[in-house]
Structure formats: C-alpha cells, structure tokens
Amino acid sequence: MTTIRRFCCNDLLRFASVNLDHLTETFNMSFYMTYLARWPDYFHVAEGPGNHIMGYIMGKVEGQGESWHGHVTAVTVSSEFRRQKLAKTLMHLLEDISDKIDKAYFVDLFVRASNMPAIKMYEKLGYVIYRRVLRYYSGEEDGLDMRKALSRDVGKKSIIPLKRPITPDELEYD
C-alpha cells in the first residue's frame, strides 16, 4: 500500500528516516526547492499507511534536440521498506513522465562506479552504461552515466556506449 504522489515541502520535514541513510545525500534547501519549483512532475514521494515516508525520487527534464531527456537526480528508499521493488516503481513513474508527457528521447542517471548493488539494479531496469565520467564525485571517484532509451528514440541511438571516458568538464549538463 503505497500512495505515490507529488513531493511537497512538508515532506522535507518527514523524510529523516530515509535521509539518515549514509548513501542518501541531504541537499541544501535551494536544491530541493528549485526542483519543486521547476520540475514538480519529476519529484514524487511514496507514502505508506500511517503516512510514513517510504522513499522518493527527484529528477528533471532538460537538453536540446535529440539530447532532450529525463534525468534521475536521486532515488532512495527507507531501509524499513526495502526489498519491495519500490525503487523500480518510482523509476518507472519518472520514465513514464519523460516518455509520455515530455516526449524525451532517453532517461539518464549518474552512479558511483563502486556502487555495485545500485548498478545491478539499474541494469535490471534496462539501463546501460553509456559512458564513464572520470573523477565525477568530489574529484575522486569515477561516475557512470547510465541511460535507457525511450519510445521517441526509435533507433536507440542515445544509448550507444561511448568508447572513451570523459571528464566532468565535458558534460553537457550539470
């Protein structure tokens, strides 16, 4: 029993049990609120009975031409509600919005190269490693740019892996 609805400001005061997790970043307020102000359709929360926050996904849509794409900025699930495929449900929601409402070509995300459980999960969800971004995380760890093509990208051109790694300054978007 998961109610998935748009994330609202008050949820920021109730997501401690999700964000105290060491792999979940708590961003500054303007970061969350800019996402809410600009891409409210890409910021959803899953709520259980008793109004417990189970997890949430935040993202955005950006790019020009064939680079017009949905982006997953964060997806996280509280430890109490893991192993129920909630992350998958949230990812599908964002993919659906990117695909059907915004007619994007693909969805992408960045993940630490060492975060094997997450990489495996994204692969199961149909994402492929598009390219490696050298020292993406605080200038230390490499990041993997993973992508999944949407229906608009008929030839799945957007996900053909790049042959060489890139550096963060070569990234098209922040």
Next chain:
Amino acid sequence: MATKFGLAGGIPERRVRPIWDAVDSRQYKPALKLAASLLSKYPSSPYALALKALILERMGKPDEALSVCLEAKESLYSDNFLHIDELTLSTLQIVFQRLDHLDLASSCYEHAYAKHPNNLEIMIGLFNCYVRECSFVKQQQIAIKMYKLFSEERFLLWAVCSIELQVVCNSSGRKLLQLAEALLKKHMASHSLHEPDALVMYISILEQQEKYDAALEVLSGNLGSLIGIEEDKLRIQGRLLARACNYAAAAEIFQRVLESCPDDWQTFLHYLACLLEEDVDWSKTNSSHQSCVPCVDDIKACKTTHLTEDEFDSRISNALSFVQKLQMDCRNDCVRGPHLAQIEIERRHRLHGITHDGKFMESLLNYFYRFGHLSCFTSDVEPFLRLLTDDEKDQLLNNMRTLESTSASPIKALGHAMTIFKVQESFGIMFTLSLRELEGTARKMLEMFCKDLKLSRDLDPQENMHGEDLLSMASNILVLLFWRSRKLGYLLEAIMVLEYGLNIRRCVWQYKILLLHLYSYLGALPLAYEWYSTLDVKNILLETVSHHILPQMISSPLWQETGDLLKDYLKFMDDHLREAADLTCVAYRHRNYSKVIEFVQFKERLENSNQLLMARLDVSILQLKQKADSLQEVERVFENLNHGSRFLEMSNEDRLKSLTFNEDLQARPWWSPTPSVNLLSGCFEEGSACLGESSKGRDEEYIVKKVIERKSILPRLVYLSIQSGSISSKENDRNGSLSHANAVGELKCLLERCARNIGLSFDDAIKCGSCHLQRSKIIQGFRFRFHQLDELHCFCQCVEPVLP
C-alpha cells in the same frame, strides 16, 4: 553574474566585466580597486555605486555597503539621472536584500516603475520585490497591471496566486476568491487556459467557494486534458464529487483509480469512505495545498456513516469483492494494498458493531502469511493491532508462531521471527515479562542475530544486513531491564550490543541514535556527541533531527560544542529564510502556481519553528554564560539583545500560539527523556507500555512553550538585577536612564511571571529558591529539573534587589 553584462547605466561593458570577474572569483580587494577607478570616471553612476556596495557587502562590511547603496539610491532618484536600467536595479536589489532592507529595494523599483510605467522588466522586478516582502496586495496590483498591458496568462495567474495568498495567509475575506474566479473566467472566455497549474489553481479557487459542480464541469471539459496523468485527474474528480456529496459517483471514480493503481492506499481509503458515505475532511486533501492526508485510524470518520444496516452490509460486501478481485489480478507479490485493504474492511465491520471477529483475525493472519517477513509489517498493521483484546492478542501471536515455523527460506524465517518480536513489543508484552524472561528474550535476539549473520555474507558492505533490527530491540529490552532492576550493568550491556553492531556495519543510523541516547543518559556526552556527529546531520535535517542531542548539550558544560551546534542550526535557518522568497519567484517564473502557495506556507512554518526560537534564546544565554567572567563583555552581549527586551517581545502570546513543531520524533527510543518526563529516572510501573506514545502528545508542546517563556525572561532578569544593584550603589548618578524604582518594579513583575510559569506563587518561589534543595517538590523529570534548577538559581540571585 556573468550574464549581467550589457549596457549598464551607460557604462561600457569592457569596463565592467573585470569587476564582475573579480567578484565571481572572490577577489574582492582587486574588485574594490577596479570599482573605485570606475567611480572616479563615473562619480555619480548608480550602477558603479551599486557594484561598490556589492563588493563591500561581500567583504563583510555591511555598514559601508549600506551607506554606498543609499548613495546609489539617491543618485538614482536625482533629476539628473534619466536612464534607469534593470541591471542597476537588480544589483541594488541583491545588496539591499543581503543587508535585510527589502523595503529599500522595493522603493528603487517603485521609483523606476513610476518613471517607466510600461517597462515589463522593471514591472517583473517590482513584482519579485513584493514577493520577497510578502506584500500580497501589492503583488496582486502590479500583476494585474502587467496583465492589462501584456494580456499574458502567466500575469493573470500571478495575480490569482497573490489573491489566494491573501486568503490563505491573512485570512482575508472570501470575496477575494470571487474576484479571482471572475478574472479567470473572463480570461478563459477569450483565451482559454494553457498551463496545467493554471487549471489546478482555478479548480482550487472554485473548490474553496464550494462550487464543486462548476469545478467538475471544467475538469471534464477540454481543459481537463491539461492534467497529464490520467489518475491524477481522476483523483481530483473523485474528491470534488465526494465534496459535492455525490458519493456513489466518487466511489466509482476512486474504484477506477484503484484498478490501475491497486497499491494506492490513500485512494482505497477515499473509496471506502465514499462507499460508506462517511464524513471526511476533504479540505486537507486539496491538491493545490500541502498534501496532508487523513489518518488511517480515524475512528471518528468510521462512525459517521448514516447508512442502514442493510445498506452498510451490501456496500461493505461490494468493497470486499472488489478488493478480492484486485488481489486476484495482482500477480506482483510486492503489492500490499489490496491485502491490507481487506483488514481495513474487516475493521470497519468491527467498528460498526458487527463481530465477524474470526474474519478480522483471519485477514491479519493472511497478511502475516504474505508479508510477515517484511520489516514494515508491524508499522503497516499497528493501528489494527490496537483493536484486539488480550485474548485475541495471545491467539494472534500463537497463530503467527505456527505460520513462522513453516517459512521456507531462512531469510523469510528470520523476517517472520523479527516481526513476532516487534508485534510483542507493540502489544506491550515486554512490560509484563519477568526479569528472567526478559533476559532470555534479549539473549535469544542476540543469538539469532549472530546465527543469521551468514545470511548477509553475500551482501555489499554498504547494504543493510538481514536481522539488523534485532540488536535495536535487544538493547531496548536491556534498557527496560535497567529500569526495572536499577542495575547499571544492563545499560552497559545495551551499549555493548550496539557498539558490536556498529563494528559489523559502521553505518546503521538506528544504532547510532540509540547509542547517543544511552551515552547521554549516562552523562557521557562527549561520546553521545561523537556518535551524533557521525550521522552527518545537515540542512533540513538540522530542524528535524537535532532534538536527539540539543537539549542535553544545552544543559551541559560542553559550551564550545553546544555553541557550534546552535550556530550551524541558526545559520541554516537564517540562510534559508533569507533565500526562500527567491525560490517562490522561481516557482512564479516557471508557472508552477500551486508551489507558490506551498512555498509561502512552508516558509511561515519554518519561521515559527519552536526550535528556532529556542535556539535564538539559547545561543544568547550561552554567550552570557561564556562571558560571565567579564562584566564589560556581558554588557556588550546585553546591548545586542536590547538589554533582554528583544526576547520578551519574541516570546509574546501570539508568537507562542503560532509555534510549529517540526521535529521528527519517530526514531526516538521510547525511554529517552522528553521535556516533561524522564521514565528511567523514576520507578518502573507496570502497564507503562503506552508511555512512549503519550509522551509525543500536546502536553509536550505546552511544556516547550513554558520553557521558551521562561528562557525569554532570563536575560532581562539578569540584566535588571545587575542594573538595580549598580543603580542603587550610585543612585545619585546623573544619567541613570533606568531608575532604581523602575528597575525594581520591572524586576518584580518579571519574577512574578517567572514564578507563575513554574507553577508557584511568588512567595513559594522565594522559599523554594532559598532552600533550593526542595527540588523534587516542584519537578519530576531529570532534564526538566535541570532546566528549572538552573533558572531557580538565577531566580534566587535576581530576587535579592526586590526583597525588603
């Protein structure tokens, strides 16, 4: 900043660019030099002055920055200066905002607007100024002017939002809603609507006026297609139908949502409420406002149905068939909704007085059979467990144990075993066991944890282990053993259990929180603080999680660390409150109008945070403590506090009434002290199972308000007592602005208020103060006692000048 180039108050871009480059790279000194040279060439250019002011502000020279800014403003206003551009205005605005002079920024824009009444850029700038000032009426007026000049939908919606904000925040008359509706209607007749959030706002305006049919008509017309997600549209439609008391149609709509989203718990509750024609407060579910959905265990709502027995029976059986169909259709074994829904239906039966008890229990057991291995099982069914009688509780546990033994996989078996422990905890059974049984249970949990460690062998070290909760539960039992036996050894064992767990997995935050409370209880605050620091609490978590450590630290001698905690928290809040309105401007710009309303309300909620007010008081009281050795420095602190009067104003009755409580208390152990009670310091009482729950209630809020009031009096009390002493010794001094009589009068008044606050008469407070070891007579909890004792000492010292 780099985007701000162009014609700047008539100064060529090549002269301005190096200044911005220096500012952007934080090279303020060279930037200031360049600005000075620019000023020598353009001595009265408002833009050059604004740049200088901006640099001075960044250099941490607010007074100089303000004076240069005012000079720029004056120059802007002078008749000689004809060209006013947005770049100059926005630069001035940035500096005025950082100097907390929003009004001055607005007046610059007002002046520019008066000179150039058709300039859109200036009008938008002025609108944003009013947004920052929360001047909703002025926002509305300028938005309407923009709409009239440029006929754009967004400006009309800016005006509508400004109207809505007057209604929501200032409780302004509902007539304003009629105005908003009329404006929108007129626009729609000629231009229709093009933004999804414009439609949401229009529906909200109609809904607030209880014009549900009109709202439904709009939604089901062409405009309805603006709402991109079909289920979202249906949810709004269902809500409007329910509010119009068209329950049958609403139930049908919610049923359609459930067919495509069978796990949507809220929609199921709405469906059931409509089917049973119950009275639900739908205003809380309005999509344009903060979504606070009604509670699952709202027993009152369940009792408000007016259906006859037969009607009730037939509808509930319809609901049951529908839910069973959903269960059949759902092949996904992670969808809990339809199965929990069956328990909810049986609960309604029960609350309605129909005792199909067997079925209620059966549905709970079925749920256990399917989802009992999940760690959220207990929190899912908690509201339902409360309805069971003692016999039923025993029966349920026995049946669960039987099912547990049939679990096929070891991971599921572990999950089931943990769930049974949690259900026992939830029933309060731990409070009724003998010491030996409790020890046995804790031991069993630990053995189970150790035995099943191998199940997590293949997991990534960053993943959560199977059976993690066992150590938290075992440590809670050890704390209970301490409470009942007063043997400190149990507390040490609880600590060892958690430290052991953290040795295996360094990142389990639940263990860290329990540990920090245990160390706090034992007075080992540096250790508690160390564990708290590893939680990496930052940004908004400072508001919701700091309560785990702040109260203990404030009463401790760890002044440096306490000061750091308070400083970090206040910096976060102040920074956010300063920039919050800029984010509202972003929401306006991106046409997400419902977010505009949400942002303004959220800012208000944070501004009224009880913790924020308390921290402002504590940081000043801490400063006074730290400077206590030097009267001169103490006086300097008092000067900044307006001699303590500032706090008296800050804690007035209205302010206290509107305080908000944003702390997330879910992770607090049941035994951790609260402002009103410290269970472990008292004797164990049987049947105390629910104490943890009751401690989270409104009583706590009342006590916090009392503490704030007391703390707000303290600085002024101390100030007056110092002053009355020094005035009386040099009574005949010429410039005593505060006369001895006035000081003593005010002192007495505040002391009386202080005595009333701690529930004593003035005379009793003096008696208690003079023999302050009579503490137990006034206070119960350890922390509460600590606070009051501190204040009682202060009371005694302050009382001297007013004694005959």
